[in-house]
Amino acid sequence: MKNSSNALYSVAAIRRIEQAAIASLPSGSLMQRAGLAAAKLALGLIPSHSSGAKALVLAGPGNNGGDAFVLASHLFQNGMAVTVLFDAYPEKLPADARGAYAQARQHAIQFSPFSGLPGILEKQWDIVIDGLFGIGLSKAIATPYRELIDAVNRMSCPVLALDVPSGLDADTGTIAGKDGIAIRAAYTITFIGDKPGLHTAHGRDLAGTVHVDDLDIDARFFDAPEIFKNEPKLFSHVLRRRPHNSHKGSYGNVAIIGGAQGMHGAAILSGRSALHLGAGRVFVGFLEQAPAYDSMQPELMCRAAASMEPDDATIVIGPGLGTSPQALEQLAKTCSSSSPLVMDADALNLLATRSDLQHVLAQRGGHTILTPHPLEAARLLSTTAAGIQADRLQAGRELARRFNAVIVLKGSGTVIARPDGKTAINVTGNPALATAGTGDVLAGMCGALLAQSCPAWEAALAAVWIHGLAADRLVERGCGPIGVAAGELIPVAREVLNGLINGMPNA
Ligand SMILES: NC(=O)C1=CN([C@@H]2O[C@H](COP(=O)(O)OP(=O)(O)OC[C@H]3O[C@@H](n4cnc5c(N)ncnc54)[C@H](O)[C@@H]3O)[C@@H](O)[C@H]2O)[C@@H](O)CC1
Ligand SMILES: Nc1ncnc2c1ncn2[C@@H]1O[C@H](COP(=O)(O)OP(=O)(O)O)[C@@H](O)[C@H]1O
Numbered sequence: 172m173k174n175s176s177n178a179l180y181s182v183a184a185i186r187r188i189e190q191a192a193i194a195s196l197p198s199g200s201l202m203q204r205a206g207l208a209a210a211k212l213a214l215g216l217i218p219s220h221s222s223g224a225k226a227l228v229l230a231g232p233g234n235n236g237g238d239a240f241v242l243a244s245h246l247f248q249n250g251m252a253v254t255v256l257f258d259a260y261p262e263k264l265p266a267d268a269r270g271a272y273a274q275a276r277q278h279a280i281q282f283s284p285f286s287g288l289p290g291i292l293e294k295q296w297d298i299v300i301d302g303l304f305g306i307g308l309s310k311a312i313a314t315p316y317r318e319l320i321d322a323v324n325r326m327s328c329p330v331l332a333l334d335v336p337s338g339l340d341a342d343t344g345t346i347a348g349k350d351g352i353a354i355r356a357a358y359t360i361t362f363i364g365d366k367p368g369l370h371t372a373h374g375r376d377l378a379g380t381v382h383v384d385d386l387d388i389d390a391r392f393f394d395a396p397e398i399f400k401n402e403p404k405l406f407s408h409v410l411r412r413r414p415h416n417s418h419k420g421s422y423g424n425v426a427i428i429g430g431a432q433g434m435h436g437a438a439i440l441s442g443r444s445a446l447h448l449g450a451g452r453v454f455v456g457f458l459e460q461a462p463a464y465d466s467m468q469p470e471l472m473c474r475a476a477a478s479m480e481p482d483d484a485t486i487v488i489g490p491g492l493g494t495s496p497q498a499l500e501q502l503a504k505t506c507s508s509s510s511p512l513v514m515d516a517d518a519l520n521l522l523a524t525r526s527d528l529q530h531v532l533a534q535r536g537g538h539t540i541l542t543p544h545p546l547e548a549a550r551l552l553s554t555t556a557a558g559i560q561a562d563r564l565q566a567g568r569e570l571a572r573r574f575n576a577v578i579v580l581k582g583s584g585t586v587i588a589r590p591d592g593k594t595a596i597n598v599t600g601n602p603a604l605a606t607a608g609t610g611d612v613l614a615g616m617c618g619a620l621l622a623q624s625c626p627a628w629e630a631a632l633a634a635v636w637i638h639g640l641a642a643d644r645l646v647e648r649g650c651g652p653i654g655v656a657a658g659e660l661i662p663v664a665r666e667v668l669n670g671l672i673n674g675m676p677n678a
């Protein structure tokens with residue numbers, strides 16, 4: 172089923188699919204299907220539609236506007252009072268949209284130019300449909316559309332965006348252009364295939380709940396996807412039930428290296444996280460003044476980082492590491508080890524300053540996962556955090572190629588990228604995670620899964636998905652989004668992992 176697929180398509184890929192499909196269909200068919208699918212969704216969103224509910228439809232100058240005209244006709248035919256705000260020359264519309272416009276004009280639908288906006292804003296609307304711009308958006312939205320979008324974003328009724336919230340870049344999830352603006356939708360119905368920009372950067376906030384309609388396009392027209400929404404089907408094949416005849420040595424060692432003075436907690440959080448995600452043994456190596464043990468988690472083996480033997484453990488280096496000469500020494504030792512490796516936080520900041528170690532890292536044979544947040548990624552790519560956020564997928568892929576590693580570029584819609592260009596966007600998680608220490612917990616989870624023999628790609632996908640779902644569960648239980656402490660994620664993440672494994676069919 173194309174619709175249940177977790178594939179995400181770039182605008183270029185959607186255009187290719189669209190062109191191939193259009194060539195095999197009567198003209199205007201896809202637009203008719205898009206408008207009808209959107210109208211059905213809109214009608215479902217307004218239970219009172221039969222009793223003359225009011226819809227305000229914003230129509231732009233291209234085919235996105237065409238979808239809006241088709242939808243307007245359907246809403247009208249279903250008993251709704253429909254007003255279309257349209258302020259372009261009908262004769263300049265593309266052919267299909269012109270046809271849809273003519274169709275809508277045959278109904279008692281009210282058409283208004285943007286100058287009618289003040290009166291329109293005074294009315295109560297049951298739904299606003301955003302059909303201004305879709306994937307044809309080419310620059311920042313300016314006057315007069317800017318004022319219209321600004322006004323709509325202040326309205327309290329739900330907004331349904333057609334294809335993409337107008338102003339949002341469907342590839343990157345950024346607001347197009349300098350000083351641009353975008354619609355904030357409660358729902359988006361996106362056509363042909365789902366798009367990465369709806370799920371990362373500003374995408375989650377602007378697109379709302381995303382529905383995908385493939386417009387019944389034949390599967391043969393779809394390219395093999397390179398970008399995916401992260402779901403268990405991408406990684407569950409590497410998760411294993413525990414054989415009865417197993418022991419702690421069966422589940423690997425994790426060595427956390429971090430915990431400089433004043434930052435012991437970061438290393439402890441990573442260690443606890445690795446323990447609860449199933450590592451057989453967890454060592455925590457502190458750069459300075461190692462505690463004798465963690466009294467809340469005495470299972471952790473605390474020691475001086477300098478005394479650790481990295482070769483017989485999966486290494487997680489970075490949580491609370493600092494940037495001292497001793498930290499650099501640990502980083503150098505780690506880069507030249509062959510152990511599976513997770514690099515986070517200050518390990519990445521140090522790495523950014525040392526091209527020699529970057530070279531060693533790119534050459535190492537073992538499985539490597541780097542987990543930068545946007546600023547750490549910016550340091551690694553000699554740019555700014557804003558530069559990274561401008562195209563998170565591109566940044567993730569560039570880092571993956573450069574370091575020959577799996578990259579977890581964190582943030583809303585975490586991007587997981589690998590050197591061959593395959594990319595996933597995570598859809599679990601929420602702003603409860605925007606608190607110190609959650610990255611340390613994620614790094615420990617990646618380490619635990621690597622130690623249990625998951626390959627780096629699947630370990631990263633699983634860890635990010637489980638980490639996000641743990642946060643979602645805490646919010647569902649009323650424990651967030653405000654005030655979740657990073658350590659609270661750990662027992663819930665354990666529950667999520669066991670749930671995944673218990674739910675798997677018996678091998
Ligand atoms: N071609 C087809 O048959 C189909 C098209 N579809 C719809 O068509 C959309 C793509 O249509 P288009 O390629 O016509 O593109 P859009 O309708 O998204 O936008 C293009 C139009 O907007 C103008 N424009 C772009 N950026 C602007 C800006 N910042 N300020 C002011 N004007 C701007 C362009 O000059 C052009 O007139 C899709 O997103 C989807 O909604 C769907 O109906 C599926 C089928
Ligand atoms: N708004 C958000 N939505 C989803 N995930 C988020 C959000 N904010 C933060 N996160 C996640 O929280 C974690 C934060 O990691 P990081 O910035 O390294 O924090 P720290 O270094 O304090 O541990 C990452 O996994 C990131 O993806």
Ligand SMILES: [K+]
Nearest residue numbers: 301304335337
């Ligand atoms: K739109």
